[in-house]
Amino acid sequence: MSIIKTEKLEKTYSDNGVPVHALRGIDIEIKKGEYLVIAGPSGSGKTTLLNVLGALDKPSVGSVFFEDKNLADLSKSELSDFRLKNLGFIFQAYNLIPVLTALENIEFSMMLLGISEKERHRRAKDLLKELGIEELADKRPNEMSGGQQQRVAVARAIVNNPTVVLADEPTANLDSKTGGALLDLMEKMNREKNITFIFSSHDKQVIDRAKRLLILKDGKISENE
Amino acid sequence: MLAMLAWRNIWRNSRRSMIVLGSVVVGVVALIFMDSFMNGFVMQMLFNQIKLNVSHIQIHKEGFRDNKVVQNYIPDQKKVETVLDNFPEIQNYTKRVITFGLLSSARNSSGVYIYGVNPETEVKVSNIHKQIIEGDYLSGNGREILIGKKLAEKLEVGVGDKVVAMSNTPDGSIGSDVFRVTGIFQTVNSEFDKSNIIIPIERAQSMLEVGNKVYEFAMMINDYNKADEIAARIQNKLERNYEVQSYTKILPLLVLQMDMYKEFAYVLNFIIGLALIFGIINAMLMAVFERIREFGVLMSIGMKNYKLFLMIIFEAMFLGVIGTLVGFIIGLAIVYPLSHTGIDMSIFADSLESFGIGSIIYPRLIIGNLLNTLLTIPFITLIGAVYPAFKATRLQPVYAIRYV
Ligand SMILES: Nc1ncnc2c1ncn2[C@@H]1O[C@H](COP(=O)(O)OP(=O)(O)OP(=O)(O)O)[C@@H](O)[C@H]1O
Ligand SMILES: [Mg+2]
Numbered sequence: 001m002s003i004i005k006t007e008k009l010e011k012t013y014s015d016n017g018v019p020v021h022a023l024r025g026i027d028i029e030i031k032k033g034e035y036l037v038i039a040g041p042s043g044s045g046k047t048t049l050l051n052v053l054g055a056l057d058k059p060s061v062g063s064v065f066f067e068d069k070n071l072a073d074l075s076k077s078e079l080s081d082f083r084l085k086n087l088g089f090i091f092q093a094y095n096l097i098p099v100l101t102a103l104e105n106i107e108f109s110m111m112l113l114g115i116s117e118k119e120r121h122r123r124a125k126d127l128l129k130e131l132g133i134e135e136l137a138d139k140r141p142n143e144m145s146g147g148q149q150q151r152v153a154v155a156r157a158i159v160n161n162p163t164v165v166l167a168d169e170p171t172a173n174l175d176s177k178t179g180g181a182l183l184d185l186m187e188k189m190n191r192e193k194n195i196t197f198i199f200s201s202h203d204k205q206v207i208d209r210a211k212r213l214l215i216l217k218d219g220k221i222s223e224n225e
Numbered sequence: 226m227l228a229m230l231a232w233r234n235i236w237r238n239s240r241r242s243m244i245v246l247g248s249v250v251v252g253v254v255a256l257i258f259m260d261s262f263m264n265g266f267v268m269q270m271l272f273n274q275i276k277l278n279v280s281h282i283q284i285h286k287e288g289f290r291d292n293k294v295v296q297n298y299i300p301d302q303k304k305v306e307t308v309l310d311n312f313p314e315i316q317n318y319t320k321r322v323i324t325f326g327l328l329s330s331a332r333n334s335s336g337v338y339i340y341g342v343n344p345e346t347e348v349k350v351s352n353i354h355k356q357i358i359e360g361d362y363l364s365g366n367g368r369e370i371l372i373g374k375k376l377a378e379k380l381e382v383g384v385g386d387k388v389v390a391m392s393n394t395p396d397g398s399i400g401s402d403v404f405r406v407t408g409i410f411q412t413v414n415s416e417f418d419k420s421n422i423i424i425p426i427e428r429a430q431s432m433l434e435v436g437n438k439v440y441e442f443a444m445m446i447n448d449y450n451k452a453d454e455i456a457a458r459i460q461n462k463l464e465r466n467y468e469v470q471s472y473t474k475i476l477p478l479l480v481l482q483m484d485m486y487k488e489f490a491y492v493l494n495f496i497i498g499l500a501l502i503f504g505i506i507n508a509m510l511m512a513v514f515e516r517i518r519e520f521g522v523l524m525s526i527g528m529k530n531y532k533l534f535l536m537i538i539f540e541a542m543f544l545g546v547i548g549t550l551v552g553f554i555i556g557l558a559i560v561y562p563l564s565h566t567g568i569d570m571s572i573f574a575d576s577l578e579s580f581g582i583g584s585i586i587y588p589r590l591i592i593g594n595l596l597n598t599l600l601t602i603p604f605i606t607l608i609g610a611v612y613p614a615f616k617a618t619r620l621q622p623v624y625a626i627r628y629v
Contacts, residue, residue: 099234
């Protein structure tokens, strides 16, 4: 069964009145547990597609179905809940709340779900341990390297057991070694927890390790393997 | 956790938080200072009049206040005394002879109110004895007279000099007597100093040929707020031909002025509050704009609008509460000592004296007003945060994440 399915997705921005066609008819189906990389040149629409899949942005034309539910039917507040319960996000940078420690950043997501303080403390600790980054627990983002921050971001993204994690160029600010380590972590989560990962990237390393690759060109899928 | 997050957020840009805190602190200090200063000002105006010659409650024969002639004496002193003795609220009273007359020196003469007082009871009601700047207060014997500084200047007399007082007697002839200036007083009310003289009550009675008649009972009670009520109760016990009046009836203009000052204080509070609100709006808007990206991430991961809204409100509230507490402590630390030592306003002495105030103002802290400040200022900061917080919730996550 597909977890995400799109139909004739189009997204048109207006750049000072000039229409910019960022997505021009995207039909994809993503199954649970997939590990998918969206690649393509700059400006090809990768971020736009991820935002639409992640219910952060609405398509101009077409629909996104999540487990057969049309996202267009949800209100703003329902979308917010939907993202909280089903999705995890990792952005290129500045993922974490600067005034919170790693542990607190992870707890924050659980707090939004209304999980009790004791429970979320325990789960955040366990997760940090599982990811092998317990030593970061009490560090604030400005005391961590970019790679460390991104690992904490991974922990934050998966702590509420989402079905899908969306990551927009998660390795772009990292050197290839730390980037590789981050990918190891995500692959492990994909394998062990069967969490679906969807990346956008033009990082060769990410593309090489993709289990499924989608290449965008001018807002269209040019390769889907 | 939201509150904790808000708490940490305010220390993030500590410079801006300090500016907000500073403006709240300054606002609160200004409020406490102005409020207590104004209260001190109006209450002093009132108490000075009360302690000068007005007292809390006066009793006269009906018609005396309009026509201070010797015929308008208190009909039955004994009866009034019996009534007053039955009021435990009355702390002290004194009897006075009051009439209008002329005071002359070798150089000049001037129309005056002649007060005949019993020094022993008078000092418990009035405090003119504390305002003698030259010579002494009355001892009760001999041809003593106290005159105001302004009057002494006009008549060109000093302590020990001779003056002659004259007034009408009941049979229409002129009663007069010679006095030696015992003391010169300078009260906070220069008008009073120009036109009032004080002599022993027996002297006044013999000069006016009125036997032991008196014209006024003046009294102090234990709570000046109850003056109206007690005056009414005394009036009930006396016949219609007595007139019992509290200071609020004797000084209607002053009471009106006090009310006016209170309203002015509201306006002042309003202005300070308004300035604060705009300061807070400005600072919180900056705080929101600086964190657009961060809010974008928060919204993306599923933080609901109302939580974001609350977080920003919390931030402002913390600043408001801390600022108010700090301002409160500083305000008290400044005003409390001043309420004892007073603030020397000698440069405005002339105009203050015509207000009947004196050149030293003692600020008055009023618990109710202080509590009011403690509650309203944090509330005001909260109001100031509403618009910026609302702005934050209007952000679109996609736009916010891209924002740099
Ligand atoms: N908010 C926007 N307003 C106007 N045009 C936009 C907006 N967002 C994206 N675009 C345009 O849409 C197209 C696709 O942008 P998008 O960010 O999705 O590309 P991308 O593949 O993520 O590129 P990159 O690799 O540089 O991140 C680009 O031409 C871009 O300029
Ligand atoms: Mg992009």
